[in-house]
Amino acid sequence: MPEDTLIKTESLTEDEKGTLDLLLDMIIPASLDGQMPSASEINIYEVLCAENMVPWLHEGLKCIVDEAQQKAGQSVSVLGGSLHIDVVERVRRKHPRYFATLANIIIQCYYQDPRVIKAIGLEVRPPFPRGYLLEEGDFCLLETVYERGPIYRH
Amino acid sequence: MTVNSPMELVDILIIGAGASGAAAAWGLSESNVRIMCLEQGDFMDPLNYPSTKLNWEVLRRHEFSFNPNIRKLAADYPINDKDSPIAIANFNGVGGSTILYSGHFPRFHPSDFKVKTLDGVADDWPISYTQLEPFFKLNDRMMGVSGLSGDPAYPPIDGMLPPVPLGKLGETIAKGFNKLGWHWWPAYSAIITRNYEGREKCINLGPCNTGCAQGAKSSVDITYWPHALRNGVILKARCRVREITVDAKGSATGAIYYDQNGTETFQRARIVILAANGIGTPRLLLNSRSDHFPNGLANRSGMVGRNLMLHPLGYVEGLFHENIESHIGPQGCCLSSMEFYETDASRDFVCGYTMQILRGAGPLETALAGVSRREIPWGPGHHDAFAARFGHAIGLAVIVEDLPEPDNCITLDTVLVDGHGIPAPKIRYRLSENSKRMLTHGLVMGKKVMTAAGSWKNMAFGPVRNAGWHLMGTARMGKDPKTSVVNEIGACHDVNNLFIVDSSIFVTSGAVNPVSTMQALSLYIVDQIKKKLPNLLQ
Numbered sequence: 001m002p003e004d005t006l007i008k009t010e011s012l013t014e015d016e017k018g019t020l021d022l023l024l025d026m027i028i029p030a031s032l033d034g035q036m037p038s039a040s041e042i043n044i045y046e047v048l049c050a051e052n053m054v055p056w057l058h059e060g061l062k063c064i065v066d067e068a069q070q071k072a073g074q075s076v077s078v079l080g081g082s083l084h085i086d087v088v089e090r091v092r093r094k095h096p097r098y099f100a101t102l103a104n105i106i107i108q109c110y111y112q113d114p115r116v117i118k119a120i121g122l123e124v125r126p127p128f129p130r131g132y133l134l135e136e137g138d139f140c141l142l143e144t145v146y147e148r149g150p151i152y153r154h
Numbered sequence: 155m156t157v158n159s160p161m162e163l164v165d166i167l168i169i170g171a172g173a174s175g176a177a178a179a180w181g182l183s184e185s186n187v188r189i190m191c192l193e194q195g196d197f198m199d200p201l202n203y204p205s206t207k208l209n210w211e212v213l214r215r216h217e218f219s220f221n222p223n224i225r226k227l228a229a230d231y232p233i234n235d236k237d238s239p240i241a242i243a244n245f246n247g248v249g250g251s252t253i254l255y256s257g258h259f260p261r262f263h264p265s266d267f268k269v270k271t272l273d274g275v276a277d278d279w280p281i282s283y284t285q286l287e288p289f290f291k292l293n294d295r296m297m298g299v300s301g302l303s304g305d306p307a308y309p310p311i312d313g314m315l316p317p318v319p320l321g322k323l324g325e326t327i328a329k330g331f332n333k334l335g336w337h338w339w340p341a342y343s344a345i346i347t348r349n350y351e352g353r354e355k356c357i358n359l360g361p362c363n364t365g366c367a368q369g370a371k372s373s374v375d376i377t378y379w380p381h382a383l384r385n386g387v388i389l390k391a392r393c394r395v396r397e398i399t400v401d402a403k404g405s406a407t408g409a410i411y412y413d414q415n416g417t418e419t420f421q422r423a424r425i426v427i428l429a430a431n432g433i434g435t436p437r438l439l440l441n442s443r444s445d446h447f448p449n450g451l452a453n454r455s456g457m458v459g460r461n462l463m464l465h466p467l468g469y470v471e472g473l474f475h476e477n478i479e480s481h482i483g484p485q486g487c488c489l490s491s492m493e494f495y496e497t498d499a500s501r502d503f504v505c506g507y508t509m510q511i512l513r514g515a516g517p518l519e520t521a522l523a524g525v526s527r528r529e530i531p532w533g534p535g536h537h538d539a540f541a542a543r544f545g546h547a548i549g550l551a552v553i554v555e556d557l558p559e560p561d562n563c564i565t566l567d568t569v570l571v572d573g574h575g576i577p578a579p580k581i582r583y584r585l586s587e588n589s590k591r592m593l594t595h596g597l598v599m600g601k602k603v604m605t606a607a608g609s610w611k612n613m614a615f616g617p618v619r620n621a622g623w624h625l626m627g628t629a630r631m632g633k634d635p636k637t638s639v640v641n642e643i644g645a646c647h648d649v650n651n652l653f654i655v656d657s658s659i660f661v662t663s664g665a666v667n668p669v670s671t672m673q674a675l676s677l678y679i680v681d682q683i684k685k686k687l688p689n690l691l692q
Contacts, residue, residue, distance in 0.1 A: 026532060026533060027532045028536050028537075029534060029536070031537040032534075103525060103532070104525075107521045107522055108215075108522070110521075111517045111518040112208065112211065112212055112518060114208070120517055120544065122517070124208070126205060127210065127359035128203075129206075130357070131358050132358040132483070133358070134318075134479075134483040137321055137324050137325040138320070138328075139302070139317075141325065141332060142328075145306065145331075145339065148306055149306055150307075151307055151337055151492065151493075151495075152265065152307050152308060152309070153264065153265040153272060
C-alpha cells in the first residue's frame with residue numbers, strides 16, 4: 001500500500017472504523033445461508049482509501065458517531081438491539097445525498113468482487129474472450145406474425 | 155498563429171470519422187481524388203474495451219460512459235444540456251458513436267419520408283425510401299448486418315446474416331406479443347452472427363454498448379475505415395476542427411483545426427463534407443462566422459441548430475419468476491415490435507413508436523438500479539430482492555418519434571468551452587404534447603405485453619434522462635432555402651461546395667435508431683457528389 005494511503009487509512013479512529021463496518025453490514029449483510037458475504041468482508045475500505053475518499057468518509061462517519069453520543073451517550077458500534085439502526089437511519093434522513101453516494105460506492109465495490117460474482121452463480125472472468133452461450137430460441141413463434149401480412153404504409 | 159497543413163490542398167475534406175463520415179470516405183475513395191478526414195478523437199484499441207476486464211460494469215460508468223460530460227476524455231467537448239430533460243450521448247474517436255452504440259440497426263420506414271403527406275405534420279423529405287433502398291442494401295453489405303427477411307413491418311429486406319438468437323428472454327416476451335396478436339420481429343442488428351469479411355462472429359459478450367472486443371459489432375472503425383484507408387484516404391486522428399473557412403465568394407476553402415500537438419493549422423480543400431453528428435455539425439457551423447455568414451456558416455435560413463430531435467425514450471421493465479438468463483446476450487439486440495409504429499387515427503397522437511426489447515443488466519447495474527428505485531433494500535432483504543431481479547428482468551425501450559420543433563435547438567454557450575477554447579454546444583429541448591401522449595401510450599402498452607408474457611411485476615417511466623443517443627434535425631434537408639440548410643443531395647443551399655452527411659440533415663426522426671438510415675443517406679449523397687465531381691472540383 002502506498003505511503004500516502006497508509007496515512008489516510010490511519011486517519012479514521014477505531015470508533016469510526018467500527019462504525020464503518022457496522023454501516024457496511026447494515027447496507028449489505030451476509031446472507032442467512034452464508035453464501036453471500038457481507039459488505040464489510042469486501043475490500044471497500046481499501047478502495048475508498050485508494051480513491052482518496054477518506055476525508056469524505058470521515059465526515060459521514062463523524063455524523064453517526066456524534067448522533068450516537070448525543071442520543072445514547074456511547075459509541076454506535078456498541079449500541080444494542082436495533083438502536084444502532086435507529087441512529088444510522090436518523091443520520092441518513094438528515095443527509096440523504098451523502099448516503100445515496102456511499103451506497104452507490106459500496107454496491108460498485110461489492111458486485112465487482114470475485115467472491116460475490118462467484119456466489120451469484122457467475123464465472124469470475126471478463127466477458128472477453130470466452131463469451132457466453134445464448135440459446136437460439138424458437139423462431140417458429142413468428143409464424144402468426146408473418147401470416148398477418150404487411151402492416152407498413154407506403 | 156495558424157500554420158498551413160503540410161498537405162497543401164486536398165480535393166475533399168471530411169470532418170468526423172464516425173458512422174456517416176466513414177461511409178462517405180469509403181464511398182468517395184475509389185474516385186481518384188485526394189481525401190482527408192479529420193477526427194477529434196483517437197484510434198480505438200479493442201483490447202482496452204471494458205469487456206476485456208473483470209470490472210467492465212464499473213468502467214462503463216466512467217471512461218466508457220456514453221455521456222461526454224461524465225467521460226471527460228481529452229477528445230470530448232462538454233455539452234450544456236441543463237435545459238433539456240434528455241442528456242446528450244456520443245463518442246468521439248475513429249468510429250464515432252458506433253463504438254458505443256448497441257448495434258440496433260432498423261431502417262426508417264417508407265412512411266417516415268412523407269409524414270406531411272400522410273399525417274399533415276412536419277415536412278416530407280425531398281427523397282424517398284425507394285431512392286435510398288439500394289444504399290441501404292450496400293450499407294448492410296459493408297457493415298455486416300444480421301436479421302430475418304419477411305418482416306411484415308417493412309418492404310422486403312434480404313441479404314442479411316442469420317438473426318441474433320432470441321434466448322430464453324426473447325422467447326418469453328415473443329409469447330407475450332403473440333398472445334396479444336401484436337407484431338414483433340428479430341432485431342435488425344449490426345452484429346455479425348457468422349464470420350464475415352475477416353471478422354469473427356458474435357460470442358455474446360453482452361455489453362455491446364461499451365465497445366466490442368470481439369469485433370463482431372459493426373462499428374465503422376472495423377467496417378468502412380479499413381477499406382477507405384486501403385483506398386488511400388488520409389485519416390488524421392486527434393485533430394479538432396474549429397471552423398470552416400470561406401473565400402470572398404462564400405465558397406468553402408477548408409478548415410482550421412488543432413492538430414495532435416495543439417497547433418492551429420489550416421487545411422485547404424476543394425470540397426468540405428461535414429459528418430460531425432446532430433450536435434457537432436451545427437456547433438461547427440455556428441462557430442464558423444464570417445462577413446458572408448455573420449450568423450454562422452450556411453445559416454441564411456436561420457435553421458442551423460433548430461429542430462433538434464432526440465427520440466424521447468420510455469423504459470418498461472417486467473420481472474419474471476423463471477430465470478430467463480436475461481443478463482446473457484447482446485443487450486440492445488433481441489427483437490422489436492412495430493405494432494404502434496404507423497399513425498392510427500383512433501389514437502390521440504400522430505406517428506408512432508418502436509418497442510425495442512433489451513436484455514437484462516449485469517449484476518452491478520441490476521443492484522444499482524434496484525437500490526435507486528428502492529426495490530432492492532438495504533439490510534436483510536437485499537440478497538433476496540437482488541436474486542429476484544438478476545437474470546429475471548426484461549427491459550423494453552419505447553422509442554418515440556420526435557417531430558421537429560424550431561424551439562428545440564442548439565446554440566453556442568457563451569461561457570462553457572472545450573479544451574481548445576471552442577464554445578460548447580448548449581441544448582434547449584422540450585417534449586411536444588404529441589411526444590408526451592405517445593410516450594404515455596407506449597409505457598402502458600409496454601406493461602401490457604410484459605403482463606401477457608407472464609411478468610409478476612412491472613415498472614415504467616419516461617422520458618429517460620440518459621438516453622440522448624439519436625441526434626437529428628439540426629441542419630435539415632429540403633428544397634426551400636428559406637426553411638432548410640441543405641438541398642436534396644446534401645449540399646448547403648448557401649455554400650455550393652459544402653455538404654452535410656450526418657443525421658443533422660434528417661427532416662423527421664422516424665421512430666427507430668437512425669444509424670442505418672444515416673449511413674444509407676451518406677452513401678446516397680456521395681453518389682450524387684461523384685456524379686458532379688468534375689464541376690465541383692473546378
